[in-house]
Amino acid sequence: MDITFEHVTHVYNPRTPFERLALDDVNLFIPSGSYTSIIGHTGSGKSTLVQHINGLLKPSKGRVTAGKITIDANEKKPNLKALREKVGFVFQYPEHQLFEETIIKDVCFGPMNFGVPAAEATTRAEESLRLVGLPSSYWHRSPFDLSGGQMRRVAIAGVLAVHPEVIILDEPTAGLDPQGKREILHLFDKLHKNFNLTLIMVTHNMGDAALYSDQVIVMAGGRPVMADKPEKVFAREEELRKIGLDVPETMMFLDKLTAKFGAGQISPVFTIQETADTVIRLLNGGLENV
Amino acid sequence: MFNLIIGQYVPIESFVHKLDPRSKLAGVFLFVVVVFLADNWPTYGLMIIFCLAGIYFSKVPLHFVYQGLRSVLFIVLVTFVLNLFFTAGGPLLFSMGWLHIYLNGLIQSIFISIRLLVIIVVTTLLTLTTSPIEITDGMETLLAPLKKIKLPVHEFALMMSISLRFIPTLLEETEKIMKAQAARGSDFTSGPLKNRVKAIIPLLVPLFVGAFKRAEDLAMAMEARGYHGDTGRTRLRRLVWTWRDTLLMILFAFLTALLIMTRS
Numbered sequence A: 001m002d003i004t005f006e007h008v009t010h011v012y013n014p015r016t017p018f019e020r021l022a023l024d025d026v027n028l029f030i031p032s033g034s035y036t037s038i039i040g041h042t043g044s045g046k047s048t049l050v051q052h053i054n055g056l057l058k059p060s061k062g063r064v065t066a067g068k069i070t071i072d073a074n075e076k077k078p079n080l081k082a083l084r085e086k087v088g089f090v091f092q093y094p095e096h097q098l099f100e101e102t103i104i105k106d107v108c109f110g111p112m113n114f115g116v117p118a119a120e121a122t123t124r125a126e127e128s129l130r131l132v133g134l135p136s137s138y139w140h141r142s143p144f145d146l147s148g149g150q151m152r153r154v155a156i157a158g159v160l161a162v163h164p165e166v167i168i169l170d171e172p173t174a175g176l177d178p179q180g181k182r183e184i185l186h187l188f189d190k191l192h193k194n195f196n197l198t199l200i201m202v203t204h205n206m207g208d209a210a211l212y213s214d215q216v217i218v219m220a221g222g223r224p225v226m227a228d229k230p231e232k233v234f235a236r237e238e239e240l241r242k243i244g245l246d247v248p249e250t251m252m253f254l255d256k257l258t259a260k261f262g263a264g265q266i267s268p269v270f271t272i273q274e275t276a277d278t279v280i281r282l283l284n285g286g287l288e289n290v
Numbered sequence B: 001m002f003n004l005i006i007g008q009y010v011p012i013e014s015f016v017h018k019l020d021p022r023s024k025l026a027g028v029f030l031f032v033v034v035v036f037l038a039d040n041w042p043t044y045g046l047m048i049i050f051c052l053a054g055i056y057f058s059k060v061p062l063h064f065v066y067q068g069l070r071s072v073l074f075i076v077l078v079t080f081v082l083n084l085f086f087t088a089g090g091p092l093l094f095s096m097g098w099l100h101i102y103l104n105g106l107i108q109s110i111f112i113s114i115r116l117l118v119i120i121v122v123t124t125l126l127t128l129t130t131s132p133i134e135i136t137d138g139m140e141t142l143l144a145p146l147k148k149i150k151l152p153v154h155e156f157a158l159m160m161s162i163s164l165r166f167i168p169t170l171l172e173e174t175e176k177i178m179k180a181q182a183a184r185g186s187d188f189t190s191g192p193l194k195n196r197v198k199a200i201i202p203l204l205v206p207l208f209v210g211a212f213k214r215a216e217d218l219a220m221a222m223e224a225r226g227y228h229g230d231t232g233r234t235r236l237r238r239l240v241w242t243w244r245d246t247l248l249m250i251l252f253a254f255l256t257a258l259l260i261m262t263r264s
Helices: A046-051 A080-086 A103-113 A118-131 A148-160 A178-195 A206-212 A230-235 A237-242 A249-261 A272-285 B002-006 B021-037 B041-058 B062-070 B073-086 B103-129 B132-149 B153-183 B193-198 B201-224 B243-262
Strands: A003-012 A020-030 A035-040 A061-066 A069-072 A087-090 A166-170 A198-202 A215-220 A223-228 B092-096 B099-102
Touching: A003 A046, A020 A046, A020 A061, A020 A223, A035 A046, A035 A206, A046 A166, A046 A198, A069 A080, A080 A087, A087 A148, A087 B153, A103 A118, A103 A148, A118 A148, A148 A178, A166 A178, A178 A198, A178 A206, A198 A206, A206 A230, A206 A249, A215 A230, A223 A230, A230 A237, A249 A272, B021 B041, B021 B103, B021 B132, B021 B243, B041 B103, B041 B243, B062 B103, B073 B099, B073 B103, B099 B103, B132 B153, B153 B201
Parallel strands: A035 A198, A035 A215, A087 A166, A166 A198
Antiparallel strands: A003 A020, A003 A061, A061 A069, A215 A223, B092 B099
């Protein structure tokens, strides 16, 4: 499901003293089956941007197209339910949306809303809970008895059970411990690869953006200032620093090392393995071999 | 709804804004009492002039005052009509079937409308120029004598300021949860009423869970910072009585005297 932004502008509280321009003439293309990361400073318009994709926000100007559905500023809202069935949204701290008596009922909530019959919804719920790795002994307990990390997995299962083609993740790992964080990111990476899910992740972590995605969009002042492969985006270190962003830790490390060796800038690497390889080559014979 | 609870505080600088909330509260209270002293054209004229002066010195844009009035305009209108038809006396002005309008009735209904309007304008002016926190502080100080008879004045004031503080937070939270559930296919705005009512449960449960959790956190944070109730507590924002407040009080004394002298 391709997603296109055409001249999208969004103004919060228009014609009041609290008026604020959040998106400013945004043009973007997110291809079907891609893993896109959106990075940017707080208040750069990341969350506003992604909330346009499933119609939670309507553009003040311009149009957003997701698959066959178009939301145009000048037209009436189309059938949003059909759109939301295709585009799942995992909010920041999604555990705050749990409300049912049992975990399995909560996961069924989404599919049932979209008209899936109860039996089928339960099957989907079980399948999703297995995917996120929550043992079946928990399924009939109250979601409020779980730990924070488990609650988040239940909430994610609730989105997966709808069987969306696109999933938007708004800082999915905020507030998790390193282990939980890794598990969640692995889960989405797996879903992306196995089910050809289109993923759009808003994140503050440059390392995650670099490691997992095949497109990185950099937002600043309500506009996408860069949209490219991670290697290309993170090669523009100076520009990123100027808008208050950083490069992944692997690159920070190599930058310091090459500076010590008196070597120039090297091409971006993101995994530990690649970093180690670069260090070895650097130690073996200077920059020519890098 | 939003305006009603938060008050419509307009954060600008003016003579009225700089007044101490205590003098403003006392002033408004006094004003509401002395309004009933007015009983003829000069005295009602005086009240109107006083109101207009208040609006002028508060520098609040007129449409904000109008917004405050709009919601109660209907009540004023009903009172006007009732008094118009049901007060007898004086020469008959108009008569149709069983409806009669007398001169006294007309004058009476104009007076009552003015009375209501000036009261509303003055109270609106209070909320327009005083932040909710200031009002709470002012009330707490003014009501302090009631502590002598074991009324928990401080606790009431604290409850009030906490609620005021968390209204925006709760509204934000509501919006977030609504969006999250809408993304899961919940529909708050269309469909049959029964479904819409049902859609409220997924909104209310997380909202309450969040509110209780936040209350617990807040209680913990307050204890951690040594909160132990009213006794021995000092203030960060002290209320300061200035010449402006004294001036306002003198003005009120003057107004009251003038009213007593000119009323018929």
